[in-house]
Amino acid sequence: MTFFADKSQNPMASIFEALQAPVRMAVLQTAVETGMADILTQASAPEDIAAAMDTEIHPENLVHFLDSMAGIGLAVKQDGRYVNSEFASTFLRKESPVYLGSLVLNLSRMQHRNIHRIEELVRTGPPPVKQEDCLSKESRWEASVRHLASYQRAGIAALAADIIDTLPESRTASTIMDIGCGPGLMCMEILQRHPGMKGVLFDLPGIIRLAEKEVQKEGMEKRISYIQGDYNTTDFGKGYDIIWASHNLYYVQDFSTFFLRLHAALNDGGVFVSLHEGTSAEGTIPEHVVLSRLSLALEGQNYVFRQKEIANHLRRAGFQSVETSPFVLPVGEVELTIARKEKG
Numbered sequence: 001m002t003f004f005a006d007k008s009q010n011p012m013a014s015i016f017e018a019l020q021a022p023v024r025m026a027v028l029q030t031a032v033e034t035g036m037a038d039i040l041t042q043a044s045a046p047e048d049i050a051a052a053m054d055t056e057i058h059p060e061n062l063v064h065f066l067d068s069m070a071g072i073g074l075a076v077k078q079d080g081r082y083v084n085s086e087f088a089s090t091f092l093r094k095e096s097p098v099y100l101g102s103l104v105l106n107l108s109r110m111q112h113r114n115i116h117r118i119e120e121l122v123r124t125g126p127p128p129v130k131q132e133d134c135l136s137k138e139s140r141w142e143a144s145v146r147h148l149a150s151y152q153r154a155g156i157a158a159l160a161a162d163i164i165d166t167l168p169e170s171r172t173a174s175t176i177m178d179i180g181c182g183p184g185l186m187c188m189e190i191l192q193r194h195p196g197m198k199g200v201l202f203d204l205p206g207i208i209r210l211a212e213k214e215v216q217k218e219g220m221e222k223r224i225s226y227i228q229g230d231y232n233t234t235d236f237g238k239g240y241d242i243i244w245a246s247h248n249l250y251y252v253q254d255f256s257t258f259f260l261r262l263h264a265a266l267n268d269g270g271v272f273v274s275l276h277e278g279t280s281a282e283g284t285i286p287e288h289v290v291l292s293r294l295s296l297a298l299e300g301q302n303y304v305f306r307q308k309e310i311a312n313h314l315r316r317a318g319f320q321s322v323e324t325s326p327f328v329l330p331v332g333e334v335e336l337t338i339a340r341k342e343k344g
């Protein structure tokens with residue numbers, strides 16, 4: 001059910017929710033920017049919080065802000081003192097292994113940078129895009145991917161491993177490649193659950209350098225090797241039982257060649273698994289995709305897959321069976337595509 005068409009609630013409720021959403025985001029963003037979760041590790045009075053912020057503070061406005069944090073569950077207020085909520089303690093303290101603050105700032109920059117000038121861009125068309133904001137550039141990914149490690153560690157890697165666990169092939173598979181792996185935690189979680197498997201991480205060179213550090217942290221150097229380069233031009237190698245690709249195939253230049261190469265890289269009976277959004281209703285559903293991509297789309301960076309688009313490419317590339325199904329991630333519903341290569 002789309003937001004303003006939800007008949008299960010009073011129609012005006014959606015208007016008020018929409019009005020509050022940017023405020024909630026601004027409070028979250030300010031909490032991250034001020035490092036408030038690192039201050040609220042113990043119950044503190046506003047004067048102590050002001051002192052810890054180490055900048056000029058207006059005492060009453062600080063309380064308004066702290067109350068709003070408590071109001072949306074980022075802090076708990078009792079007897080005039082504030083302390084982190086469980087959520088803030090887990091995800092917003094910088095030393096947490098699942099710190100998501102920098103991911104929030106990074107995604108907000110991508111998803112919100114044009115929303116205050118929709119009308120202007122509807123009139124003028126896409127504005128020039130700064131080099132550092134260009135999604136096809138390696139430097140952009142280097143800036144983003146360092147935040148993805150916590151995101152993967154916070155539960156997405158486990159969901160990826162859950163998907164792999166459902167494949168009968170995972171019980172006998174000995175090699176998996178994670179293409180466009182980012183920091184590589186998904187592949188590592190899969191390997192943790194399958195002691196007999198080895199992994200290959202494939203990504204752009206700058207990203208592989210980051211992934212190598214994550215692999216060292218997990219002590220998985222012996223089970224992981226790397227291929228670095230642009231997947232449009234760099235050899236995939238071969239002999240894989242499973243190839244995993246999640247949220248990264250947007251920059252493929254020629255899908256028919258790409259999926260033929262992927263098919264050739266798999267062993268007979270091998271499986272390719274893709275997790276990407278699949279829009280329907282002429283590109284208007286799901287809502288989370290339309291909203292999160294609007295800002296990028298308005299500046300000409302409209303990278304999005306239609307429902308069954310990847311499946312259709314895979315069938316043309318010769319995969320024997322190709323299935324799609326919805327899969328729910330924290331961001332919303334995406335499309336899981338599982339394609340099998342004929343057994344020899």
Ligand SMILES: C[S@@+](CC[C@H](N)C(=O)[O-])C[C@H]1O[C@@H](n2cnc3c(N)ncnc32)[C@H](O)[C@@H]1O
Pocket residue numbers: 141145148152179180181182183202203204207229230231232245246247248251
């Ligand atoms: C949104 S991240 C997804 C990371 C990970 N698969 C996940 O789902 O969390 C996209 C990844 O695709 C990689 N990528 C983008 N263009 C690429 C290319 N031409 N060749 C190889 N990897 C690429 C980026 O470096 C980045 O790590």
